[in-house]
Amino acid sequence: MDDVRLVERAQAGDASAYGELVERHQARIYATLVKIVGDPDQALDLTQDAFVRAWEQLTSFEGRSAFTTWLYRIAVRLAYDELTRGRRRQSLEPGIAVVDPAETPDARAERKAAAAELRARIEELPPLQRAVVTMRAYDELPYREIAEILGTTENSARVSFHHAITRLRGEYAEESRIG
Amino acid sequence: MMDETRITEHPTETALAAWVDERAGDDIAAHLAACAGCRERVAALVDVVTALGAEPAPPDAAALARNRARIEGRIGAGHQLRPLRSRSFWWIPTAAAAAIAVLFLARNGSERPPAEPAPATESAALQGPLPVVVAAEEAAEEAATLVQADLPADPGAEMTDVDLTVLESDPLPGAGIADFDLVEDFEGLAPDDQEAVLMELATADFEL
Numbered sequence: 001m002d003d004v005r006l007v008e009r010a011q012a013g014d015a016s017a018y019g020e021l022v023e024r025h026q027a028r029i030y031a032t033l034v035k036i037v038g039d040p041d042q043a044l045d046l047t048q049d050a051f052v053r054a055w056e057q058l059t060s061f062e063g064r065s066a067f068t069t070w071l072y073r074i075a076v077r078l079a080y081d082e083l084t085r086g087r088r089r090q091s092l093e094p095g096i097a098v099v100d101p102a103e104t105p106d107a108r109a110e111r112k113a114a115a116a117e118l119r120a121r122i123e124e125l126p127p128l129q130r131a132v133v134t135m136r137a138y139d140e141l142p143y144r145e146i147a148e149i150l151g152t153t154e155n156s157a158r159v160s161f162h163h164a165i166t167r168l169r170g171e172y173a174e175e176s177r178i179g
Numbered sequence: 180m181m182d183e184t185r186i187t188e189h190p191t192e193t194a195l196a197a198w199v200d201e202r203a204g205d206d207i208a209a210h211l212a213a214c215a216g217c218r219e220r221v222a223a224l225v226d227v228v229t230a231l232g233a234e235p236a237p238p239d240a241a242a243l244a245r246n247r248a249r250i251e252g253r254i255g256a257g258h259q260l261r262p263l264r265s266r267s268f269w270w271i272p273t274a275a276a277a278a279i280a281v282l283f284l285a286r287n288g289s290e291r292p293p294a295e296p297a298p299a300t301e302s303a304a305l306q307g308p309l310p311v312v313v314a315a316e317e318a319a320e321e322a323a324t325l326v327q328a329d330l331p332a333d334p335g336a337e338m339t340d341v342d343l344t345v346l347e348s349d350p351l352p353g354a355g356i357a358d359f360d361l362v363e364d365f366e367g368l369a370p371d372d373q374e375a376v377l378m379e380l381a382t383a384d385f386e387l
Contacts, residue, residue, distance in 0.1 A: 022250050030238055137232040158200075161196075165227050169224055
């Protein structure tokens with residue numbers, strides 16, 4: 001059964017149909033949220049909150065966008081609000097991990113260290129930049145959509161991303177010039 | 180090709196970031212073609228973006244199963260489907276009715292035939308708003324005050340901006356005041372019925 005049909009059934013009050021939507025999409029929502037907030041437990045909690053919020057508002061969903069798009073917007077906005085309220089937890093997980101069976105132990109250790117360093121830098125970013133880097137680099141959204149979800153302008157989202165990646169590079173010096 | 184030794188000015192970090200992001204700027208491309216140092220800076224930025232785009236470690240299946248169970252538990256424990264309108268826009272018809280009453284009386288007050296000559300002691304009071312208008316205004320103000328009091332202290336806790344974002348892309352059906360044909364309905368009533376509605380509005384205890 002496709003999402004559209006499941007949503008229709010859920011809108012009619014069928015909680016099991018909604019459970020199927022949770023089953024299908026929570027891993028993807030979690031992936032975005034853990035990239036934004038960094039902490040796996042917090043990301044799982046936010047995933048729960050997003051699905052519950054979506055359930056509560058399901059009668060307002062008219063299918064003009066895909067259910068996953070609508071859900072994504074709710075989830076990202078919840079995570080962004082969480083960051084702006086300063087509810088951060090200690091990150092236990094770099095949140096960036098590429099599984100490669102051929103990777104040597106040394107290479108894996110090096111990659112994990114680099115990922116941990118990058119994660120630490122991400123957590124130093126302002127909330128807007130943290131949200132934007134995930135939406136842009138991981139979810140590959142256009143700035144128009146990022147701006148709409150986060151309630152900012154396209155230019156602000158664009159500048160946030162450019163500033164963020166220069167800061168994450170570790171040599172942030174916007175006005176520096178090499179003579 | 181440009182001679183690297185003659186380059187005296189290099190792009191800023193953010194200019195290079197814009198180029199990495201959107202390939203913006205022909206001048207940047209030309210500069211990179213000649214400048215090994217800036218190509219290294221670009222490569223470092225590309226590494227950052229690549230790392231940001233990498234898949235995170237997935238949660239284990241058991242964690243996802245527990246999460247699903249918690250979601251279903253929360254849904255079953257009272258987070259029932261409820262239209263936003265019932266929670267957040269219920270007051271619109273009430274406020275609309277009160278506003279209509281005020282506007283109707285303000286507009287038609289001079290056209291209403293005086294039922295009886297007013298006693299001299301009340302003539303001054305009749306120069307101001309009619310009592311029914313005042314009562315309707317007070318009722319509307321009271322409703323608005325209680326609505327404000329009913330809102331969460333932290334707007335983000337209960338009704339965050341995400342709601343509005345979602346509404347923009349997938350708007351609520353018929354939640355706007357323009358969707359209520361109260362004016363038309365009201366004006367379609369017989370004068371006695373209009374009077375009865377106005378008196379009822381003026382004396383009603385609005386349930387909040």
